[in-house]
Amino acid sequence: MSKKKRAGLHDVAKLAGVSHTTVSRVLNGQQYVSEKTKLKVEKAMLQLDYRPNLHARSLVTSSSATVGILIISDANLVGSLKILSEVSVEATKANFLTSITTFDRKADESLRHAMFRLLDQGLAGIVVISARKEGLDELVQLANGLPLVFCKAGPDNFGYRIKLENEIAAYRATHQLISLGHKKIVHFSGPHGLIDSDDRREGFERAMREAHLEPDMIYEGDWSADSGYKLGKDLISSGKKFTAVFSGNDKMALGLIHALNQKSLEVPRDVSIVGFDDLEESKHYRPALTTVRQDFSEFGSRAIAMLQSQMAGEGKPNFEQLNPELVIRNSCDVVLQK
Amino acid sequence: MSKKKRAGLHDVAKLAGVSHTTVSRVLNGQQYVSEKTKLKVEKAMLQLDYRPNLHARSLVTSSSATVGILIISDANLVGSLKILSEVSVEATKANFLTSITTFDRKADESLRHAMFRLLDQGLAGIVVISARKEGLDELVQLANGLPLVFCKAGPDNFGYRIKLENEIAAYRATHQLISLGHKKIVHFSGPHGLIDSDDRREGFERAMREAHLEPDMIYEGDWSADSGYKLGKDLISSGKKFTAVFSGNDKMALGLIHALNQKSLEVPRDVSIVGFDDLEESKHYRPALTTVRQDFSEFGSRAIAMLQSQMAGEGKPNFEQLNPELVIRNSCDVVLQK
DNA sequence: TGAACTTATGTTAACGTTCACATAACGAAA
């Protein structure tokens, strides 16, 4: 319960018998400090348990070594949180602090306002994590040159963005089904407007068209297993013929399997299914799910690297895509005559 | 690309024809400002697009309206991230900013060091999210009176803590199995030392003992479906007799079901299972899982409320527990003679 | 009428840094 005030540069300086500027120089590892005084100062710092006052530093330099993260929340919050965590860890490694703020599109607050929360802190850069691109242009303007990186969705004309190659992955997943002989293929998509949903749907459509199949059976869910279940029931009761489903994510695929099973339809005997995400547990579904593995692990390091390259003024906008991989398991089979 | 410097209090003051102190008073909504000048000042602020410099403010008040969140990462990162998100949202509602830092017990960094990252920022309070209690006492000391709240694990003698009633929930889950006539009940626990694992194991043991059953079949996993699968295979090949399993979480239960199915054992016909968590998808497992629902939704608001009560100096340490609920579905059945 | 509050505003000094600039000490080159 020491009521003593924290030691400042001046206190250290006095103890070490030097000027506060010299202490500052030692603190920032600048040149032109003799080894001898450096040692003296460091000893004094230790002795006084000195810790620099970041606010004072930021005030004078008008920027703190902090990266801000703006999470625009949507259906798939967990995914965004994983990216958040990644970014935060990498930021720490690069000696940045992390400040976050969440924006909920349903809340009665403007995105502008949320962005100001970050901007007011005088940050070194901002990472925006969003699944929709609406309103994101405004952020670029507001940032006004401050280093900025978008994860997942981002404005079309803005260079610094990181996303998965959803379209290609979905193309491959669909193609897998087609190459097994399926022709009546259904797609369960995520909510309209989410970049993941849209990209995957487009990949599906492209694969179908290339095979001269009509991509006309598309059902929209909300990523939840519940919605997959509901969509499955709808699909079955619609009486439409289909032999395979490409689900926009694994959880909806699980719900679908449930719905199928309730009508005594088995996977892959009656219906083949490909999912998307490769959740840790997807291999334990019944049957084990063929799916697309997403690798979030590089989001963080790439985001920070992009931020740093902007800080260094290196320019070079680079649009990075991360490459998912198809994992073949038991939920698909060659098509039977029906 | 306006190269103009941001307007400060002085600029606003000059434009409004008052002193910067008056502007400061308007800014902070203090009394003793006439309506007339208040309007003048507000107009000037708007005109100059004034935004206060938080660093300058923090420097003089030596505290920023920011809550820090320290996440101590472990096996169940997703759970911690959900709490993080909750806390952050509630903090924003209460007009706090949020600064986070992650600490990985496996990294070659000390917990001390991670805590200093937050402490150095001169925060208004800190929320610690940890699944293990090791090393947490030190944090209380380091905080040195700064408002502090622990989510999940916390030092035994520290008042401000929020956790689920894991022990009671596990007791009920186990009791459910016992009341269906099961006697040979296995428990799949999470990693030793995690507060969730330990509490659930204790609840299991208490229920067993009260029913005069020996809680001697306890297997330790790591929360993953993979580990549940592996444990399931081990259990089966051990040849031990059992009719029910209380799994420490739903994912391990899923892995277990997988392992059981591979040996042509069906749930609940051959083995009854109760899980823990009630994941959104657990009702779509095959069979739908009887499990314990965890409600994280109050973690955030309670944590912030606790922080605020400490800031206000209200004292009153209160140890809050959140109450989970048993959800009965199809994975349990009365015991058959075996 | 003026003493004593209350309300409204201004003056000035912190807060703990960094940074531009001035200066001191010390060799090396002339």
Next chain:
DNA sequence: TTTCGTTATGTGAACGTTAACATAAGTTCA
């Protein structure tokens, strides 16, 4: 020796706020 460059250190002014204190103007009341 003088002069000059390099290295080492100190001085003092910012940075943009808040807060203690001083002062001015109004209002109440004896």
